[in-house]
Amino acid sequence: MFQSIDRQKSLVEVRLDGELISLAAGIPLAAALLEQEITLFRLSPVSGSARAPYCMIGNCYECMIEIDGIRQRSCRVTVREGMDLRRCLEGG
Amino acid sequence: MRDNIQLAVIGAGPAGMTAARVAARHGVDVMLFDDHPDPGGQIYRNVERQTLDSAILGNDYAKGLLLVRAFRQGKLQYYPESSVWYLDKSLQLGVLHQKSTQQFRAQRVILATGAQERSVPFPGWQLPGVMTAGAGQTILKSAGMMPAKPVVLAGSGPLLLLLAWQYLQAGVRIDAILETTPRENFRRALRYLPAAIAASDYLIKGWRMIRAIKRSGIPWYKSVTEMRAVGDDELNRIHFTCGGQSHHLDCSVLMVHQGVIPEIQIAQSAGCQLQWDDAQQCWHPERDSWGESSQSGIFTVGDLGSIVGANAAALSGQLAGLQVAFQLGALNQKQRDKQAKSIRRQLDRHLAIRPFLDSCYRMSPQIPPDETILCRCEEVSVAQLKRVIESGCTGPNQAKAFTRCGMGPCQGRSCAASVEQLFASLLSKPLNEVGRFNARPPIKPITLGQLANSEE
Numbered sequence: 001m002f003q004s005i006d007r008q009k010s011l012v013e014v015r016l017d018g019e020l021i022s023l024a025a026g027i028p029l030a031a032a033l034l035e036q037e038i039t040l041f042r043l044s045p046v047s048g049s050a051r052a053p054y055c056m057i058g059n060c061y062e063c064m065i066e067i068d069g070i071r072q073r074s075c076r077v078t079v080r081e082g083m084d085l086r087r088c089l090e091g092g
Numbered sequence: 093m094r095d096n097i098q099l100a101v102i103g104a105g106p107a108g109m110t111a112a113r114v115a116a117r118h119g120v121d122v123m124l125f126d127d128h129p130d131p132g133g134q135i136y137r138n139v140e141r142q143t144l145d146s147a148i149l150g151n152d153y154a155k156g157l158l159l160v161r162a163f164r165q166g167k168l169q170y171y172p173e174s175s176v177w178y179l180d181k182s183l184q185l186g187v188l189h190q191k192s193t194q195q196f197r198a199q200r201v202i203l204a205t206g207a208q209e210r211s212v213p214f215p216g217w218q219l220p221g222v223m224t225a226g227a228g229q230t231i232l233k234s235a236g237m238m239p240a241k242p243v244v245l246a247g248s249g250p251l252l253l254l255l256a257w258q259y260l261q262a263g264v265r266i267d268a269i270l271e272t273t274p275r276e277n278f279r280r281a282l283r284y285l286p287a288a289i290a291a292s293d294y295l296i297k298g299w300r301m302i303r304a305i306k307r308s309g310i311p312w313y314k315s316v317t318e319m320r321a322v323g324d325d326e327l328n329r330i331h332f333t334c335g336g337q338s339h340h341l342d343c344s345v346l347m348v349h350q351g352v353i354p355e356i357q358i359a360q361s362a363g364c365q366l367q368w369d370d371a372q373q374c375w376h377p378e379r380d381s382w383g384e385s386s387q388s389g390i391f392t393v394g395d396l397g398s399i400v401g402a403n404a405a406a407l408s409g410q411l412a413g414l415q416v417a418f419q420l421g422a423l424n425q426k427q428r429d430k431q432a433k434s435i436r437r438q439l440d441r442h443l444a445i446r447p448f449l450d451s452c453y454r455m456s457p458q459i460p461p462d463e464t465i466l467c468r469c470e471e472v473s474v475a476q477l478k479r480v481i482e483s484g485c486t487g488p489n490q491a492k493a494f495t496r497c498g499m500g501p502c503q504g505r506s507c508a509a510s511v512e513q514l515f516a517s518l519l520s521k522p523l524n525e526v527g528r529f530n531a532r533p534p535i536k537p538i539t540l541g542q543l544a545n546s547e548e
Contacts, residue, residue, distance in 0.1 A: 072537070
C-alpha cells in the first residue's frame with residue numbers, strides 16, 4: 001500500500017504469525033507492514049470486521065498487534081530484528 | 093519516588109522543547125518526557141534523521157531542525173520513549189519507560205501534548221484503506237514512504253492542502269480532492285482577511301499551495317457532502333454528493349482530514365478546567381496569559397492550549413518557561429516581563445492568521461447517517477446512540493454504561509467529540525452543557541508487569 005520514496009532501507013527478519021518476513025528497519029512497524037502489502041492488522045472483537053492503521057500517531061489503537069507477547073500500537077514501535085508479531089485474527 | 097524535580101515537561105514538540113529549554117536556561121532543573129524516540133513532535137517528526145529531499149516536505153519542516161538542535165544543547169534531562177500514564181493534582185506523575193515505571197513529584201508541570209485530528213465519522217470510515225491525512229504525513233516523515241496506489245484526499249483544512257502539495261512534490265498520483273468546506277465559509281472568512289495581512293507569510297504559503305494544486309489539474313470537488321466509503325474487507329469505492337449530484341470514485345486509499353483539536357486527555361485527568369472554544373469548535377484547558385491552568389502549577393502550551401500552529405506553539409512554550417522560572421525564584425519579575433514583551437509581540441503576529449483560518453475552515457456539525465459507526469473500538473452506531481438518547485440517557489458518561497461507547501482501547505479519543513455533538517444536536521443543548529467522557533489513568537496503556545516493576 002506504501003512504497004519508499006528515495007531509497008531502499010536495510011531489511012531485517014521478523015516473524016509474523018509464525019512466518020518469517022523481511023521488513024524495513026528503523027521505521028514505525030505499522031508503516032513497514034503497510035509497505036509489505038499487509039493491510040489487515042486485526043479483526044474487531046465485536047463484529048470481526050477488518051481493521052488497519054488509521055491515525056498513525058497512537059490515538060486510535062486500530063493498528064494494535066501482539067509484539068513480543070504484549071499487545072501494542074504498531075505505529076509506536078520501531079522495527080527491530082527478530083520481533084515476534086502476532087495479529088489478533090479471531091473476531092467476535 | 094523522586095521528589096525533587098523542579099519542572100516536568102510532557103511532550104517534545106515545538107512548545108515542549110522550547111518551554112524546557114527556556115526554563116533550563118534560567119537554571120531550573122528540568123526533566124522532559126516524550127513518547128517518541130526523537131524530539132520534534134508530530135510536526136517535526138524525524139527531522140534530525142530525515143533523508144527525504146527538502147523540496148518534498150517544504151521549508152517550514154526544515155526549520156524544525158534549528159529548534160531541535162537548540163533543545164539538544166539545553167542543560168536538561170530528556171527522556172525519550174517515556175510515556176506519562178498519569179498526572180494528579182499534587183503534581184505527582186507516573187512515567188513508563190521500557191519495561192518499568194517510575195514516579196516523580198514535580199514543583200511545576202508543563203503539558204505540551206499537542207493536537208490530534210478531529211474525528212468526523214462517516215459510513216465506512218473504519219475500513220482498511222481509510223486513514224487520516226496526518227497518518228499520510230506521519231508515514232511520509234517517519235518512514236519516507238508514499239502511497240503506492242492513487243489516493244483520494246477528502247475533508248477540510250490547511251493540512252489537507254499541505255499533504256496534497258507534498259504528495260505532488262513526491263510524485264504521488266492524487267485522483268481527486270473532495271473538499272467538504274462549505275462554500276459560505278470562504279465568504280464569512282473575508283472579514284478577517286485584513287487582520288490576517290499581519291501574518292502575510294501564512295497567506296502567501298497557502299496561496300502558493302492552492303495555485304500548485306490547481307495547476308496540477310487534479311479534480312478538486314468543492315462543498316462535498318454525504319461521503320461514504322464502501323468495501324468488504326477494505327476500501328474500494330467512495331460515494332459523495334457535489335453540486336446536487338451523486339458521484340462515485342473507485343479508490344483503495346482515502347485520506348481524510350477535518351482539522352485538529354487539542355489532545356486534552358492528561359490535562360483533563362489532572363483536573364484542569366476545560367473551556368469550549370466556539371471559533372475552533374473544540375475543548376481546551378483554561379489558561380492565563382502565561383499558560384497556567386486552573387490547577388495551580390500545571391501549565392498548558394502549544395496546540396494543547398489552543399490550536400495555534402508550530403511557530404506560535406514554540407512562543408507560548410517560551411512564555412510558560414519564563415513564568416515557571418519566575419515562580420521558582422530563578423528570575424525576577426522585571427527580567428521576566430522584559431523578555432516576555434518581545435515574545436508576546438511575535439506571538440501576536442503569528443496569531444493574526446487564526447481568526448481567518450478558524451472561520452475559513454470552521455467545522456459545521458452534522459449528524460452522520462444512522463448506520464455510521466461512531467465508536468470504532470466498540471462498534472457503536474449512530475442509530476444505537478440515538479436510541480439511548482431518545483430513551484432519556486443524560487449524557488456521554490451514561491451512554492458508556494448503555495452502549496460501551498468510548499470504552500474500548502482508545503478510551504474515547506476517537507469518538508468523544510462526535511458523541512458530545514450527537515447529544516447536543518438531539519437534545520438541542522449547547523455543547524458545554526452536554527458533558528464529556530471522564531478521563532482516567534492509565535492515560536497510556538501499561539501492563540501489570542510494567543506496573544509491578546516500578547522503581548522506588
